[in-house]
Amino acid sequence: MNPFIELGIRHDIVNAISELGFENPTPIQEQSIPVLLTGSNDFVGLAQTGTGKTAAFGLPLLELLDFEENHPQALVLCPTRELCLQITNDIKNYAKQMNNVHVVAVYGGASISDQLRQIKRGVQIVVATPGRMLDIINRKAIDFSQVKFVVLDEADEMLNMGFQEDIDNILSTTPDEKKTWLFSATMPTEVRRIAKKYMNEPFELTMGTKNTGNANIEHEYYIVRARDKYAAFKRIVDFNPDIFGIVFCRTKIETQDIAEALIKDGYNADSLHGDLSQQQRDKVMKRYRERNLQLLIATDVAARGIDVNDVTHVINYSLPDEVENYTHRSGRTARAGKTGVSIAIVNAKELGKIRQIERVIGKKFIKAEIPTGFDVCEKQLFSIVHKVHNVTVNEEQIEQYLPRIIEEFKDMTKEDFIKRFASIEFNRFLDYYENAPDLNAGVEEGRRDRDDRGERGERAPGGKSAFTRLFINLGSVDEFNRGDLLGYICNTTKISGRTVGKIDVKGVYSFFEVQNEDVEKVMTSYKDIEFKGRPVRIEISGEGTSDNRGGGERREGSYRGGERREGGGGYRGGERREGGGGYRGGERREGGGERSSNGGGFRDFSGKRREDRQGQDRPERRRRF
Ligand code: AMP
Secondary structure, eight states: OHHHHHHHHOOOHHHHHTTOOOOOOOOOHHHHHHHHHHHHHHHHHEEETTTHHHHHHHHHHHHSSSSOOOOOOEEESSSOOHHHHHHHHHHHHHHHTTTSSOEEEEOOTTHHHHHHHHHHHSSSEEOHHHHHHHHHHHHHOOOOTTTOEEEETTHHHHHHTOOOHHHHHHHHSTTTOEEEEESSOOOOOOHHHHHHOOOOOOOOEEESSSSOTTTTTEEEEEEEGGGHHHHHHHHHEEEEEEEOOOEEOSSSSHHHHHHHHHHHOOEEEEOTTTTTTTHHHHHHHHHHHTSOOSSSEEEEHTTOOOOOOOOOEEEESSOOBHHHHHHHHHTSSSSSTTTTEEEEOOGGGGGHHHHHHHHHHHHHHEEOOOOOOOHHHHHHHHHHHHHHHOOOOOOOHHHTTTTHHHHHHTTTTHHHHHHHHHHHHHHHHHHHHOOOOOOBBBGGGGHHHHHHHHTOOOOOGOOOOEEEEEEEEEGGGGGGOOOHHHHHHOOOOOOOGGGEEEEOSSSOOOOEEGGGGGGHHHHHHHTTTTEEEEEOOEETTOOOOOOSSOOHHHHHHHHHHHTHHHOOSOTTTTGGSSOOOOOOTTTTTHHHHHHHHTTTGGGGOOOOOOOGGSOOOOOOOBBOO
16 A cells, blocks of 8 residues: 555545655654644654655645635745745645645745735635735735644744744734644754744654754865865865755855856856845746756855755855754755765864854764865766766767767777877866865864864874774775765774774775774775675775875875876966866856856845845844854
């Protein structure tokens, strides 16, 4: 039997959600739907965005309301216009095979008369942002006297944005006996207070630990000097050729500066912030959603409610002012059961903030190293190779040109041909990254580096390194990230993850540190072990541990002496960082072009509308660093 039927959802709804690809309920749906279907409980669900919350409350609403009646029976309040439209759309999709279901989206920044007209025609479910909802209530244009259910979605965000009073006023127009269902990603005291005020012994459901982030997110931080921040950021982006990311900045000016610099440097990026008109924001979001943008540079306020699946990376170019905002930022990745990485680029003085965030999310960050120029080139090379390997060939179209192409290459060996093909893009990176400096904050952070690693394993007394750095012939091309590799090592060797030191995942190989006394155990454990049919090879690295490294990385050394010479010319120290230069390869170039056709459009300072309050900064009441 379909598992949604088992939960008590009727066939016509199950058919509709099957079409959306919902085969099995997500954990929150599995646990909340049976409770909410009784219709007799208040409910508090602590869950991140992207966990399937909308269906968790949307499906029970469709079961519980009487759609023969045309008056408001359910009110869903949410913090942003984007989320409001998303929820409305989702509920309509779930109800596709039902008759007479009317859902209206009520939000600021759009024509109120249109919304009033829809309400007048008769609706059962109102999905609204608080500002506009109150506006409509004040016009006496809606009657909530028969509302049976109120859903407060992303309650922490609504309070964060200062909607407490509006929510109070809206709820006072609904009957006392209604049931209230509250969903929140975090549970600060303000949300607790709201739960207490409006609910009667609510059923509480916590997915994961309170206030923790999504378990599928790996958190990493990089320590760089302030002056190297932009270059380091670009290097992280270059090291992740398939990145589809959201980059968070603290201010509107910073988002614009970063986006402009990126575009100038040939990246496919744009900015999203509160000074854009709604129309401009929609346009940027549309491009991002459709993947015509690779990097979205956003402020916290503008990015609220962004619901885009498959975001691979969230990058905290600047850490948020409030600790809790980190959870909201990182929650934009790893949606719908996917995995994702949340990166913080910090200077040494901000390490304390990282520790504070760790306490809030209940998870440790991994200290990562800014990739070397060589790492980036290698990664890009294999990305090109994979792309060539997997490209879909349009046989019909290419056929007519084949004889000429074959003629052109007739004197070339297969190997030569492959080399040249791969070099087309690879050379750009070689040029750019030749002599690229190490961007990891050095000397003054040395002490902190040691402290960090100390969390994973104690150093030997007397300051001598207790770790040995090992080489393993597996890396990112085998789809390992640091977390995966740590898990793989611990599973095979049965040593504790806490005793593993720094892990450096490269392209076709990686390095990891283990305590000296574990070296033999690790080497023995990997004897005769294969990974996808390949023998796994572990060697003691000639470089020593990161403590006593000093002489630069082995691979860099060999690189300098070898291939890199072919690259020639190119990058001149750090100057290119801020300036025009930079990489202008492949897809990214398109971004620059598009932006110029955008003109100065999105600098239009027109966001003064009252009803668009979710786009404005609200008074702050959250924990600050
Ligand atoms: P939400 O947390 O409601 O924003 O959902 C996040 C994403 O997960 C949306 O794209 C949903 O369409 C998708 N989703 C929700 N429930 C399921 C399910 N049971 N199976 C597959 N996808 C789902």
